[in-house]
Amino acid sequence: MTTVPPVLDVRDLTVDVRAAHGPVRLLHGVSLQLRRGERVALVGESGSGKSVFARSLIRLDDAMTVGGSVQFDGADLVTASERRLREVRGQGIGLVFQDPLSSLDPVKRIGDQVMEPLVIRGVPKREARERARDVLDRLGVPNAARRMDAYPHEFSGGMRQRVCLAMAIVAEPAVLIADEPTTALDVRVQEQVMQLIEEISADGGPAVLLITHDLGLVAGFAHRVAVMYAGRLIEVAGVDDLYADPRHPYTRGLLDSVPRIDLHEGDLTAIPGTPASPFHPVGGCPFHPRCAAALEHCAHEEPLLTVLPSPMPFHDRQVACHRAGEIVHGRTA
Amino acid sequence: MSVDQRVATYAAKRALACAFIVWGIATLVFLMIKAIPGDEAQSAAGITATPAQVEQVRHRLGLDHSLPVQYVDYLGRLAHGDLGTSIVSFRPVREELTERIPASVELVGSAMLLDVLVGVPLGMLAAARFRRTTDNVVRWVAILASAVPLFWLGLMLQSFVGLKLDLLPLSGSQTIGKESPRVTGMATVDALLAGNLSGFGDAVAHLVLPAVTLSIPFIGFVSRITRSSIVGTLQSDFASVVRAKGASESRIVVRHALPNSLGPIVTFAALQFGWMFSATVLVESIFGRPGVGSYLADSVTQKDTFAVLGLVLFIGTVVAVASAVADMIQLLVDPRIRAAQVGAPA
Amino acid sequence: MTDLLQRPERLRIRPRVRRRTARRRMTWSELATYGAVLVLLVLAVVGPWIAPHDPYLVDQRNTLLAPSGEHWLGTDGTGRDLFSRLLAGARPSIIGAVVTVLAAATIGVVVAAIAATAGRVVDGIVMRICEVVLSLPVMMTGLGLAVALGPSQKSAVIALILASWPSFARLARSEIRRVMVSPHVEAAQVLGVSRWRLLTKHVLPNSLDTVYVKAAMDVGGVIVIISSLSFIGAGAQAPSAEWGAMVESGSRFLNNAWWVTGAPGLAILVTSAAFSLAGDALRARLDPMLSSSLGEAPR
Numbered sequence: 001m002t003t004v005p006p007v008l009d010v011r012d013l014t015v016d017v018r019a020a021h022g023p024v025r026l027l028h029g030v031s032l033q034l035r036r037g038e039r040v041a042l043v044g045e046s047g048s049g050k051s052v053f054a055r056s057l058i059r060l061d062d063a064m065t066v067g068g069s070v071q072f073d074g075a076d077l078v079t080a081s082e083r084r085l086r087e088v089r090g091q092g093i094g095l096v097f098q099d100p101l102s103s104l105d106p107v108k109r110i111g112d113q114v115m116e117p118l119v120i121r122g123v124p125k126r127e128a129r130e131r132a133r134d135v136l137d138r139l140g141v142p143n144a145a146r147r148m149d150a151y152p153h154e155f156s157g158g159m160r161q162r163v164c165l166a167m168a169i170v171a172e173p174a175v176l177i178a179d180e181p182t183t184a185l186d187v188r189v190q191e192q193v194m195q196l197i198e199e200i201s202a203d204g205g206p207a208v209l210l211i212t213h214d215l216g217l218v219a220g221f222a223h224r225v226a227v228m229y230a231g232r233l234i235e236v237a238g239v240d241d242l243y244a245d246p247r248h249p250y251t252r253g254l255l256d257s258v259p260r261i262d263l264h265e266g267d268l269t270a271i272p273g274t275p276a277s278p279f280h281p282v283g284g285c286p287f288h289p290r291c292a293a294a295l296e297h298c299a300h301e302e303p304l305l306t307v308l309p310s311p312m313p314f315h316d317r318q319v320a321c322h323r324a325g326e327i328v329h330g331r332t333a
Numbered sequence: 334m335s336v337d338q339r340v341a342t343y344a345a346k347r348a349l350a351c352a353f354i355v356w357g358i359a360t361l362v363f364l365m366i367k368a369i370p371g372d373e374a375q376s377a378a379g380i381t382a383t384p385a386q387v388e389q390v391r392h393r394l395g396l397d398h399s400l401p402v403q404y405v406d407y408l409g410r411l412a413h414g415d416l417g418t419s420i421v422s423f424r425p426v427r428e429e430l431t432e433r434i435p436a437s438v439e440l441v442g443s444a445m446l447l448d449v450l451v452g453v454p455l456g457m458l459a460a461a462r463f464r465r466t467t468d469n470v471v472r473w474v475a476i477l478a479s480a481v482p483l484f485w486l487g488l489m490l491q492s493f494v495g496l497k498l499d500l501l502p503l504s505g506s507q508t509i510g511k512e513s514p515r516v517t518g519m520a521t522v523d524a525l526l527a528g529n530l531s532g533f534g535d536a537v538a539h540l541v542l543p544a545v546t547l548s549i550p551f552i553g554f555v556s557r558i559t560r561s562s563i564v565g566t567l568q569s570d571f572a573s574v575v576r577a578k579g580a581s582e583s584r585i586v587v588r589h590a591l592p593n594s595l596g597p598i599v600t601f602a603a604l605q606f607g608w609m610f611s612a613t614v615l616v617e618s619i620f621g622r623p624g625v626g627s628y629l630a631d632s633v634t635q636k637d638t639f640a641v642l643g644l645v646l647f648i649g650t651v652v653a654v655a656s657a658v659a660d661m662i663q664l665l666v667d668p669r670i671r672a673a674q675v676g677a678p679a
Numbered sequence: 680m681t682d683l684l685q686r687p688e689r690l691r692i693r694p695r696v697r698r699r700t701a702r703r704r705m706t707w708s709e710l711a712t713y714g715a716v717l718v719l720l721v722l723a724v725v726g727p728w729i730a731p732h733d734p735y736l737v738d739q740r741n742t743l744l745a746p747s748g749e750h751w752l753g754t755d756g757t758g759r760d761l762f763s764r765l766l767a768g769a770r771p772s773i774i775g776a777v778v779t780v781l782a783a784a785t786i787g788v789v790v791a792a793i794a795a796t797a798g799r800v801v802d803g804i805v806m807r808i809c810e811v812v813l814s815l816p817v818m819m820t821g822l823g824l825a826v827a828l829g830p831s832q833k834s835a836v837i838a839l840i841l842a843s844w845p846s847f848a849r850l851a852r853s854e855i856r857r858v859m860v861s862p863h864v865e866a867a868q869v870l871g872v873s874r875w876r877l878l879t880k881h882v883l884p885n886s887l888d889t890v891y892v893k894a895a896m897d898v899g900g901v902i903v904i905i906s907s908l909s910f911i912g913a914g915a916q917a918p919s920a921e922w923g924a925m926v927e928s929g930s931r932f933l934n935n936a937w938w939v940t941g942a943p944g945l946a947i948l949v950t951s952a953a954f955s956l957a958g959d960a961l962r963a964r965l966d967p968m969l970s971s972s973l974g975e976a977p978r
């Protein structure tokens with residue numbers, strides 16, 4: 001968009017895990033940039049590698065081998081020391097996970113858990129407590145000062161997720177990654193939590209990467225959308241472009257499976273076939289076994305993520321499909 | 334109902350369950366008495382008894398009644414604290430037992446202190462080095478430690494540390510002439526109460542070898558329980574959240590995994606009190622400590638069957654109570670269990 | 680929304696270990712522990728025959744000899760060859776423990792099968808009995824019973840069987856109940872397969888893995904308990920070469936011939952540890968999930 005460098009610049013990120021028969025690649029060279037104030041959604045079916053992406057940015061799992069580069073705050077997190085990484089975790093990049101109940105230590109008081117990112121960094125207890133209370137207040141936890149002495153099991157699902165959000169932002173990170181933050185919540189609470197995340201990111205808040213499998217959440221929230229399939233980004237576009245004109249057949253499939261008020265149940269289309277698994281890789285385009293538009297060529301050569309020129313300025317978008325040029329609105333012309 | 338009331342209700346239920354167990358153990362011991370081959374009255378009166386004496390004992394123990402009546406009588410005697418009578422000394426088992434309890438409690442207490450102090454850090458270390466060399470070494474040590482025959486370990490320590498190196502006293506609970514007036518019956522505590530420092534040092538020195546012996550197999554158990562519980566926590570979702578906050582691995586272990594493992598560890602420690610109490614039978618007589626265990630061992634040697642069974646019943650009761658206490662402690666240390674058992678935070 | 684996209688997921692931090700039975704290659708440490716157990720079992724059978732001296736031959740002129748070429752481990756307080764006694768003692772010590780565990784496991788499984796199929800009342804009573812017996816340390820039940828029956832090796836084994844079947848019954852019962860509600864057993868039930876057939880052909884074969892593991896794990900502990908009972912005097916009696924009894928009789932010469940006590944105790948320790956390690960390895964093989972909580976990493 002501008003020449004301002006992105007706050008988070010991920011290039012060619014690869015992740016491997018050890019398995020019984022040698023290493024298995026979970027991410028195949030993912031590149032994604034996040035700019036200040038930007039809200040990006042990362043979408044894809046369950047198992048496509050979204051969580052692995054989020055976790056490997058700050059190298060949360062030592063069982064995973066991470067390659068490529070993750071530029072953040074002048075350092076490459078892929079090669080950074082454990083010590084530097086600990087500084088970035090929480091204070092540079094905040095993470096919110098899917099299940100708010102299992103995200104909280106069941107035997108520690110809420111207040112202590114929210115304060116923890118500050119306490120770790122030597123902020124005096126009293127000040128940390130105050131800041132934690134402020135954040136909880138801001139996130140709409142009623143009676144925050146008193147509730148800080150309660151335990152997680154005394155909170156409702158929605159309140160717990162607010163607590164998790166508070167833990168992620170209390171140290172004022174530059175990037176907030178929310179991995180399916182509403183999946184475990186009921187619909188009414190989902191909206192509130194999305195609203196909160198939007199408020200957090202407004203005016204000078206962190207850039208947000210929202211991970212979800214629910215395209216319905218994305219429309220009113222994100223500026224840009226990245227679509228992941230089989231550990232690869234297969235389409236990256238501005239949110240309006242993506243909804244109006246999805247170029248990858250997979251994206252199209254995802255959009256078709258979002259329930260819409262104007263359609264009846266029967267009209268929903270699921271993407272046929274089984275989702276790709278990193279443990280059973282296929283040659284060529286990873287989506288070709290499920291793709292209605294697949295040509296013979298697709299089974300042999302993997303399409304690269306390439307920039308599609310756009311008539312409108314700043315609306316460049318990227319697609320990884322051999323037939324992207326021919327496809328309009330996700331269907332072959 | 335208030336939280337306190339709910340805790341009280343829970344405690345009452347647990348006490349009832351404990352009473353059931355004790356009744357069950359009593360029944361078991363009654364069956365064991367009935368399993369003694371030959372004439373029970375003859376055995377109870379001792380081999381030297383005259384036929385008239387035997388008949389007298391038969392009448393006193395109600396052995397001329399039917400089995401159900403005998404059972405009820407037996408429970409009735411127990412309810413009055415009658416654990417039977419030694420057929421060697423003809424003293425009531427309870428009398429001698431009461432004198433000896435403090436010495437055993439002193440030994441078991443110090444052994445527990447030892448194995449928690451060693452076993453818990455060992456388990457933490459293994460968990461922090463999960464599946465690496467240290468972990469495997471700790472695992473081997475733990476398995477070896479729990480395979481050690483206590484009585485043999487006691488003898489070996491006595492022979493090498495006590496006899497050969499002459500570092501520590503061989504047996505007894507204090508040196509004659511250094512005793513303090515008996516208040517609690519625990520040599521160390523009595524010495525402290527009397528302000529007798531040299532007596533205290535002496536009593537502690539006498540305690541070291543037996544306590545170390547008793548604690549070794551249990552160190553194996555404690556470290557394994559600690560390890561598996563901490564490993565479980567380190568693999569849970571919230572551990573990764575804490576890591577994402579920027580916490581170091583050692584902070585996660587100490588501040589999060591350990592508190593989460595407190596429940597299992599404390600429960601185990603309380604249960605262990607009962608098990609150690611029964612293991613004193615192997616240790617106390619070796620080190621000549623006048624406790625419950627050496628009383629039991631002596632009774633076995635002297636074929637004092639009724640004393641043995643009375644003591645088995647007593648130790649069984651100690652174990653049952655210890656396990657009830659374990660449950661109550663867990664209620665206090667773990668807010669989750671508190672929530673599950675009594676429905677609200679205490 | 681489609682179920683493909685809706686599938687709820689939970690974060691997994693470390694790879695879940697899937698059940699991979701038998702296909703994994705044996706590690707050298709597994710081989711070593713199984714090998715050690717095998718050797719010990721063979722010794723327990725042939726021990727008395729390969730002993731260089733008569734393990735019961737008293738020789739008052741050669742008491743408490745130090746280890747030498749003639750007497751590898753020296754002689755005991757009555758001049759009997761210690762090494763030969765150790766070999767002879769392998770039988771009561773090891774076979775005693777193996778028999779105890781096998782019998783306890785068999786009784787436990789049979790009782791569990793009855794409890795799991797006979798209805799609530801029987802099940803409730805059986806479980807209460809188990810609860811009571813298990814609340815007593817095995818050592819105490821064993822001691823009480825063995826003394827009541829009249830102290831001997833046989834009494835000790837019977838006592839320990841009676842003391843330890845409930846732990847197998849409880850385990851087997853929970854496994855049986857777990858398998859009973861599995862789809863293929865329910866399907867068989869619907870098809871009208873008889874109860875007995877259902878139990879023996881479908882339920883038991885699928886529920887005994889953990890019982891085997893427990894049995895293997897328990898042998899090491901029972902070896903120590905049996906020897907403890909003899910040491911106190913509630914098990915094998917005086918001339919017997921049972922290791923616990925040997926420790927006891929050797930303890931009188933602790934200050935001038937420590938090896939008379941040291942050797943049989945070491946034999947107990949090594950044997951018990953070997954069985955425990957083998958049990959642990961077997962568990963790692965049959966149930967990797969369980970093992971990851973206790974030790975041996977399935978690699």
Ligand SMILES: Nc1ncnc2c1ncn2[C@@H]1O[C@H](COP(=O)(O)OP(=O)(O)O)[C@@H](O)[C@H]1O
Binds near residue numbers: 017
């Ligand atoms: N620790 C791990 N070890 C091995 N495979 C893993 C691990 N974590 C995730 N995977 C695999 O990586 C793929 C992507 O998982 P994930 O990132 O959780 O998907 P999602 O997009 O639903 O968040 C899945 O096939 C999953 O099985």
Ligand SMILES: [Mg+2]
Binds near residue numbers: 179
């Ligand atoms: Mg995920």
